[in-house]
Every structure is written in structure tokens, then in C-alpha cells.
Amino acid sequence: MAEEQIAPIVKELKEALPEADEEELSRELSRYIRFGIVPQEAKKAILRKMGVREPSRTSIGHRSLSELQGNEIGVEVTVRCLSSNQRLQMTQNGERTLCTGLVADETMIRRFVSWEGHALEKDKCYTLKGASVRTFRGELELNLGSYAVVDEAPEGTLSNLDISKLPRYGAIIEVSLKDLRAGQGNVFVKGKVLSAEKRQIETEKGAKRIVDGMLADESKRVRFTSWHDFGFEVGDVISIKGAYVKEWRGIPQLNFDERAEVEKLPEVDFDVMRTPRLAAEELQQSGASDVEVAGTVIEIRDGSGLIFRCPSCNRALAGGSCTVHGPQEGIVDLRAKIIIDDGTGALSAVLNTELTEQVLGMSVKECETKFCDSESRLVDHLVQKLLGRDLVLRGNVMKDEFGPSMLPAKLDDHSTDPLEEAKKMLSAMEVP
Amino acid sequence: MARNREVAKRLFAIEYNRSGHEDKATEENAPNYVITPLGDPVNRLYFVGVLMSKVNNGTEESPLYRAEVRDPTGTFYLYVGQYQPQPLSVLPTLEPPTLLGVVGKVRTFTKDDGSFYVSIKPEVLFPVDIPQRDRWIVSTSKFTLERLKALEDAQAMDGPAVGPLMEKGHPRRSAESAVNAMSLYGKQDLMQYREAVKGALGLVIEGGGRPLMEAPPPPKGATPRPPDIKEDVFKLIRECSSEKGALYRDIITRCDQKGIDRIRLEETIQELLDEGTIYEPTIGLIKVI
Numbered sequence: 268m269a270e271e272q273i274a275p276i277v278k279e280l281k282e283a284l285p286e287a288d289e290e291e292l293s294r295e296l297s298r299y300i301r302f303g304i305v306p307q308e309a310k311k312a313i314l315r316k317m318g319v320r321e322p323s324r325t326s327i328g329h330r331s332l333s334e335l336q337g338n339e340i341g342v343e344v345t346v347r348c349l350s351s352n353q354r355l356q357m358t359q360n361g362e363r364t365l366c367t368g369l370v371a372d373e374t375m376i377r378r379f380v381s382w383e384g385h386a387l388e389k390d391k392c393y394t395l396k397g398a399s400v401r402t403f404r405g406e407l408e409l410n411l412g413s414y415a416v417v418d419e420a421p422e423g424t425l426s427n428l429d430i431s432k433l434p435r436y437g438a439i440i441e442v443s444l445k446d447l448r449a450g451q452g453n454v455f456v457k458g459k460v461l462s463a464e465k466r467q468i469e470t471e472k473g474a475k476r477i478v479d480g481m482l483a484d485e486s487k488r489v490r491f492t493s494w495h496d497f498g499f500e501v502g503d504v505i506s507i508k509g510a511y512v513k514e515w516r517g518i519p520q521l522n523f524d525e526r527a528e529v530e531k532l533p534e535v536d537f538d539v540m541r542t543p544r545l546a547a548e549e550l551q552q553s554g555a556s557d558v559e560v561a562g563t564v565i566e567i568r569d570g571s572g573l574i575f576r577c578p579s580c581n582r583a584l585a586g587g588s589c590t591v592h593g594p595q596e597g598i599v600d601l602r603a604k605i606i607i608d609d610g611t612g613a614l615s616a617v618l619n620t621e622l623t624e625q626v627l628g629m630s631v632k633e634c635e636t637k638f639c640d641s642e643s644r645l646v647d648h649l650v651q652k653l654l655g656r657d658l659v660l661r662g663n664v665m666k667d668e669f670g671p672s673m674l675p676a677k678l679d680d681h682s683t684d685p686l687e688e689a690k691k692m693l694s695a696m697e698v699p
Numbered sequence: 700m701a702r703n704r705e706v707a708k709r710l711f712a713i714e715y716n717r718s719g720h721e722d723k724a725t726e727e728n729a730p731n732y733v734i735t736p737l738g739d740p741v742n743r744l745y746f747v748g749v750l751m752s753k754v755n756n757g758t759e760e761s762p763l764y765r766a767e768v769r770d771p772t773g774t775f776y777l778y779v780g781q782y783q784p785q786p787l788s789v790l791p792t793l794e795p796p797t798l799l800g801v802v803g804k805v806r807t808f809t810k811d812d813g814s815f816y817v818s819i820k821p822e823v824l825f826p827v828d829i830p831q832r833d834r835w836i837v838s839t840s841k842f843t844l845e846r847l848k849a850l851e852d853a854q855a856m857d858g859p860a861v862g863p864l865m866e867k868g869h870p871r872r873s874a875e876s877a878v879n880a881m882s883l884y885g886k887q888d889l890m891q892y893r894e895a896v897k898g899a900l901g902l903v904i905e906g907g908g909r910p911l912m913e914a915p916p917p918p919k920g921a922t923p924r925p926p927d928i929k930e931d932v933f934k935l936i937r938e939c940s941s942e943k944g945a946l947y948r949d950i951i952t953r954c955d956q957k958g959i960d961r962i963r964l965e966e967t968i969q970e971l972l973d974e975g976t977i978y979e980p981t982i983g984l985i986k987v988i
Contacts, residue, residue, distance in 0.1 A: 547706070548706070548872070551703050563707075563745060563800075565707055565745060565802045565822075565823065566802075566822075566823065606704065608706060608707045608745065608802075610706065610707065610708065610709040610745070610838060610839075610842055611706060611872070612703065612704075612706045613703070613704045613705075613706055613707065615704075654823060654825045655800040655823075655825035655826075655827060655831070657831055657834055670703050670704055681834060683834070685830065685833035685834045685836070685837045685903055686833065686903060686904065688837045689833070689836070689837055689840075689900040689903035689904050690904060692837070692840060692841070692844070692900055693897065693900045693901070693904065696844075696893070696896070696897060696900075
């Protein structure tokens with residue numbers, strides 16, 4: 268190979284590796300070329316060998332998000348960042364800051380993942396070069412790795428982009444209300460409208476009518492917010508295509524806007540008279556509004572009985588002192604913290620004043636008089652009344668890192684007839 | 700993500716006591732599980748039964764009670780010491796026979812020869828009435844049948860797996876149990892569990908859910924007493940005995956061969972224990988005095 272062909276490559280190499288000896292580089296390069304490796308490839312190999320990362324790869328050029336196939340390397344796109352979240356992720360090479368979120372151009376919305384600390388900011392526009400595309404959980408995803416270059420796009424880029432005209436992110440999935448989980452981006456659900464409250468809100472684009480309410484099928488009841496008045500009424504059975512799921516205290520909530528397709532289904536009905544009863548294992552997965560749980564009280568927790576509350580904020584006092592307002596007189600109150608278990612899972616529940624009074628068959632006043640001398644006797648009494656009792660609780664079930672917990676609005680003793688059930692089960696067992 | 704609180708599994712004594720495997724935690728603070736013959740991993744359980752006996756094997760100052768609670772299918776063995784404060788305060792006040800609810804953790808013991816025994820470390824004890832016992836039997840039967848049906852299907856399969864079992868309509872929980880049971884216990888006779896469930900449900904129907912006080916009077920006329928097997932059992936124990944005593948499971952095997960009913964065997968052994976002709980130096984070992 269002619270010297271004049273090698274010389275410019277050696278020069279390029281020297282630029283990338285200022286420390287290296289030029290003659291050494293030249294010798295190294297010749298060795299590759301002698302084996303028939305083209306100079307450009309030999310250069311890359313040497314750089315890799317010397318621990319230098321090639322900053323930019325051959326780009327396959329600019330693409331719109333809808334043109335992506337799922338296996339491209341070196342793609343260039345121009346996008347606006349719609350959402351961006353950073354988190355730490357343990358990888359084989361130690362902890363890394365991962366940035367994930369959604370980006371959009373005029374054609375559609377896609378997810379991105381940045382592995383090398385490129386932090387995209389919400390609402391800013393970028394040109395992303397050297398991105399790769401892969402399929403993750405059935406969705407195409409832009410990956411920004413070490414070869415990627417992230418440049419902020421000039422002012423006015425994608426200024427006409429109207430996100431509300433784009434389809435929602437992700438493939439549409441049809442689920443029953445029970446299977447809604449926070450973070451689902453594009454769901455298709457059916458249900459009966461149990462309540463619908465229309466109200467006016469102010470947005471950047473002026474006044475808007477939204478609807479808050481409750482949707483139910485046989486499996487569950489779910490609160491919804493419709494960011495557009497589709498004109499459905501209480502009692503209508505509707506289908507919603509293209510809703511998304513947020514959560515409040517671990518309870519999934521359905522959201523949808525003008526991009527969703529809402530249809531009335533006059534021929535469909537759901538039996539929603541009975542409050543859905545869920546197994547504790549299902550509530551460990553996801554909270555719920557207005558459900559029933561039937562189980563056995565297997566523990567009465569500390570903090571049950573007479574407690575004192577801060578007069579300003581209603582927090583329970585600890586040692587006569589509020590965590591926010593300092594030492595207080597305290598207002599006396601009654602509660603019971605219990606664990607209820609149905610054999611599939613367990614959840615904690617806090618019985619409020621009324622329910623605790625109901626369980627004890629005694630008012631707060633009576634408790635104060637009767638047990639004024641001994642707090643522990645009241646707790647003993649509570650344990651006697653509650654421990655091992657089969658209960659049906661009804662209310663909202665929140666979920667946090669301590670597991671599911673319920674604030675029951677209603678408490679009943681378990682009233683199913685075991686005799687009838689036993690007969691049914693026995694006769695079912697006789698059938699071969 | 701925090702670990703969910705361990706569920707209190709509902710299972711009958713027959714299933715629990717025949718457990719031969721455990722899943723010991725390797726991580727710190729991770730729970731231990733007993734794997735039952737139907738494949739259910741159990742860390743905590745809730746059961747209802749009749750308190751048959753309680754004996755303090757410790758001292759007055761540091762008591763260690765051994766108690767037996769009988770459900771319709773067998774006996775749960777409870778050990779209550781100073782680390783079980785609630786049960787320790789309740790147990791001395793109870794006079795057998797009493798209907799009792801027990802929530803407890805599994806306790807296992809493996810002998811040098813590899814034989815494996817399970818018992819219960821109670822967390823709480825509480826009195827229970829007949830309707831509640833019946834509700835417990837019904838719900839425990841449901842869970843047991845779920846596991847049984849999944850395991851029956853798994854036994855009929857070539858290379859049972861969770862996915863195909865769920866396709867057959869089994870809940871994930873019992874599909875996993877079934878696969879677990881197949882790999883740990885192989886092919887088992889499931890009829891005994893089916894019969895146990897039937898017997899338990901039968902008790903609900905016979906008892907009619909009436910409170911204990913109003914139990915139906917014994918039928919008029921002489922009921923034929925089953926032949927006394929005490930002598931036979933006693934002889935059997937002697938035959939099985941080595942220097943240390945006789946292994947409970949050996950006795951069971953011998954009795955099975957002789958066609959002696961297991962429940963009657965347990966009753967007879969209890970009788971002999973009460974008489975003081977035999978004693979149980981450690982759980983699972985019977986010794987003639």
C-alpha cells in the first residue's frame with residue numbers, strides 16, 4: 268500500500284492519540300493492511316485497541332419516528348422531549364444514571380432510553396444523532412448509547428407540533444378494570460358510569476369542561492377523569508379506547524382526553540349493584556376504590572385504643588407531642604389498627620372512631636370513663652372483641668411500600684352460611 | 700419494594716403434617732417456608748381446631764408448653780415459650796377441650812437421620828365458635844381443593860408447567876403449587892387429601908353450624924365400639940423400638956401395613972401418652988417407659 272494512502276490515516280490517528288508515537292502507529296496500521304483490512308477499518312480497530320471510542324458512526328441518515336423499523340443503528344431524528352425521568356440503575360459496570368421518557372415528532376410518539384448521561388429536558392427540542400433502535404416489550408425504543416450525540420435544536424424547531432393530534436404512545440391493550448395498572452399508556456376498557464360530575468377548569472388554552480366520576484364493571488370500580496366532555500351520562504355503558512392510567516396512593520385512576528374514542532354501548536350491561544369483592548393478593552398488586560375484603564382479623568397492632576390527636580392538624584400525638592405542632596393537650600379519639608387476612612394475602616386496616624365504637628359496642632365517652640385508669644384494659648377488651656373475628660370490610664384500599672392498607676367505611680360480620688357452602692362443595696366433589 | 704406481609708395460609712393438619720421439604724432462606728431476614736405435599740409454600744398459617752391437651756415441659760419461671768390442636772383431619776403440634784407472649788398468656792387460662800383459632804409460624808425439625816418434622820410456633824390464639832370453625836373448614840377446603848385439582852391435572856401431564864396449568868383454568872397460585880409438588884414429591888396418592896376434605900365438609904354438615912352447647916345428643920342404643928387396638932399399637936411400638944425409642948413414622952408405616960386407621964392410631968397413641976405407658980422424648984420419637 269502506498270505511503271500516501273497511509274499517511275493521512277496516521278495523521279488522523281495521531282490526532283485522536285496525541286500521546287502515541289507516529290512511527291509506531293504507522294507500523295501498526297501496516298500490519299492490518301497487510302492482512303487485507305481496508306485503512307478505515309484498520310483505523311477503527313486501532314482506536315478501539317488503544318481504548319478510544321469512536322465518537323460518531325456512519326449515520327444512516329435522518330428518519331421520522333414513524334419510519335423506524337426496530338433494528339437501525341446510527342439514526343438521526345429531530346424530536347421534542349415530552350417527558351424525562353432520571354433514575355439510578357445497577358449494571359454490570361456499576362451504577363449508572365438512566366434517563367428515560369417520551370419524545371415526539373410530527374408523526375408519532377416514541378420512548379427513549381439514554382444510558383450515557385444524556386439528560387433530555389421536557390419540552391425542549393433536540394437532534395439526536397447516532398441513536399439505535401430496538402424493540403422492548405413489544406414497543407420500538409430509541410437508545411442513546413456511547414455513540415449518540417445529543418444537540419439542542421435551534422429555536423423554532425417543531426414549533427407546529429401539536430401533541431394532542433398524535434395517537435397515544437404504545438399499542439392499545441384491552442383490559443378489565445381489575446387489571447388496570449398505573450403507567451399503562453393506551454388502554455381499551457368498558458364499564459358502566461356510576462357517577463359523572465362535570466366541572467369547568469381553566470387551562471392555558473382557556474376554559475374547559477372536564478368530567479370526574481366512577482366507572483365500574485363486575486370486577487372493580489375505578490375513578491376516572493375525562494379531560495373532554497364526551498356527553499355520556501350516569502347509567503351509560505361506554506367503551507373507551509386510548510385511555511391512560513395514573514395512580515393516587517396506589518389506586519389506579521383512569522384518564523382520557525379528546526384523543527380517546529368513547530362510544531356508548533346500549534346493548535351491553537354490567538351488574539354493578541354489588542360492591543366488588545377482591546382477594547387480598549389482588550390488592551397487594553394494586554389498590555382500589557370502594558371494594559370489599561372478607562377475611563379474618565389475625566392481629567391487633569400497636570397504636571390501637573384511645574389515642575390523643577393534635578387539635579390543629581389531627582395527627583396522633585406521640586408522648587403528648589405532635590410532630591409538627593409540639594406538645595399539646597390533645598383531643599381523645601378511638602381507633603383500631605388491624606391486620607386482616609383472607610388466605611391469599613394480608614392487608615392492614617385502620618378502623619375509624621365510628622367503626623371502633625361499633626366493634627366495642629361503646630362510645631368514646633364511655634370508653635374514657637370505663638377505662639380511664641387503664642389504657643391496657645381497653646386494648647385487651649378490643650383484642651377480645653376483634654382478634655380472630657371474620658369480617659367483611661368495605662372502603663378504599665391504598666397501596667404504598669408497606670403494602671396495601673384500607674380505611675374501611677363499613678364493617679360487617681361475615682354472614683355467608685357455611686352449611687350451604689359445604690353442601691354445595693360436597694355435592695360438586697361427588698361428581699366424577 | 701418492600702416484601703408483602705406473609706399470608707396466613709389455610710390448610711388442614713393432614714397436609715401440613717405430611718410435609719417433607721422446606722425452603723430455607725439464604726438471605727438475611729428472608730422467610731422460611733415449609734413446602735406441603737400439595738406444593739403450597741407455607742410460612743404462616745391460620746387454623747381452627749380443638750385444644751386436646753397442653754403440657755408444660757419447662758419450668759414455672761420459663762414455661763415451654765406443648766399443646767395439641769385437633770382439626771377434622773389430624774393434629775397440629777404447638778410449642779409455646781417465652782417468645783410467644785400472647786399465646787403464653789392465653790394458653791394457661793384454657794381448659795381442653797376448647798375450640799381454638801391459631802395463627803402461627805412454621806417450625807421445623809430435622810433429625811440426624813434426616814427425618815423431618817413440622818410443628819407450629821403460635822403468634823396468637825383466640826377462642827372460636829362453631830360457625831367460625833365451619834367458615835374456616837369451608838375456606839380451607841376451597842384452598843385445598845384448588846391445590847388438589849391443579850396437582851391432579853399436573854400428574855396427568857407430561858412435564859407439568861405453570862403456563863399450561865393456568866390455561867386449564869387453575870389460578871397461578873395453585874398451578875405453581877402443583878409444579879412445586881411434582882418436582883419435590885413426585886407422584887403421590889392424592890385420594891387421602893380428597894377424603895380428608897370430604898370428611899371436614901361432612902363435619903360442617905353434621906354439626907349443622909350449631910353452637911357447641913347444642914351439639915346433637917348421641918344416638919340412642921348402644922353404638923358398636925370399635926375393637927380396642929391399644930394392645931396392638933403398644934406391641935407395635937415395642938417392635939419398632941431401638942435403644943432411643945421408636946420413630947413415629949415407622950409406627951405409622953407398620954400400622955398402615957396392619958390396616959390400622961391413622962386417626963385411630965393417633966388417638967391410641969395419645970391415650971397411651973396420657974396413661975404414661977409411653978412418652979415422647981422429642982417430637983417424632985416414642986419411647987416405652
